[in-house]
Amino acid sequence: MSRSLFIALFALALSACASSHVITGRPRPPVPVSQVRVYFAPPPSRYEEIALLESNSGAFTYGEQNKMDSVVGKLRAEAAKLGANGVLFQGTQDGYGGSGVSVGAGGGSFGGRHYSGGGVGVSISPRQKFARGVAIYVLDPPPMNDPGPQAPPVNPPRN
Template sequence: MKRMVLILALALAGCATSSHVMTGVARPAISPDQVKIYTTPPPGKYEQIAVIDANSSRAMAISSQQKTDAVVARLKEEAAKLGANGIILQGINDQASGGGVSLGGFSMGGNVGIGTGVSIPVTRKAGNALAIYVSP
């Protein structure tokens, strides 16, 4: 039974769309709307809270921009859970998801088959950032 619980926990962790590694002290959670995005460290004093990662898996996104937006939203959500009021984006990249979409292919009676299949690789976006608390 314990082994089943461990396997289930590991499987669910593999499906995570965001995660973090603590590098500082968490604060009380805030709304993701309060998390500001930085591309360089902000002027003034700030504290590091965590390194956060997110991806666009299972997002209702088709275009590259929609996938990027999903990653940024998930980074902000993860930061907000830790009480970070800012994130310093470190990168957002394309990442192969290991799956694909296959189209086509049919066969006719009498053991005659015609392959017209086309495989379209599926990519997702993945990003990371530094969750920070910027002093007011």
């Protein structure tokens, strides 16, 4: 394989793993990814929307937890580039790249000789995870070690 073909294929593979955004507010200077908190419900503090985000786990990510970690990490990284200190997580969806097995056979004759042939083709495209979120700037964020709102106990104690 030529070097230029390899580079082109590598660039295509990397672009398939990228995140994207649509600006809906006012971006700020970039922040470290470690300062971006993921919210699964709107934060209690006021916040400003910066952008709508999308990401995918990539074709070579295996295992559900690894896929989830990948998409959330990419949402955080994209939000950090836009100066957001939070991502309001909107959900995930599994995408199927399609996989299958194809079998073909053929035959023919030429000049009194008969020829036949066959083949098997296999296509394996692992399932990807896609995620959506909103890059937000929380005006008065809770401390990073604050776990956020807690769910009520499943079986509350009786008095």
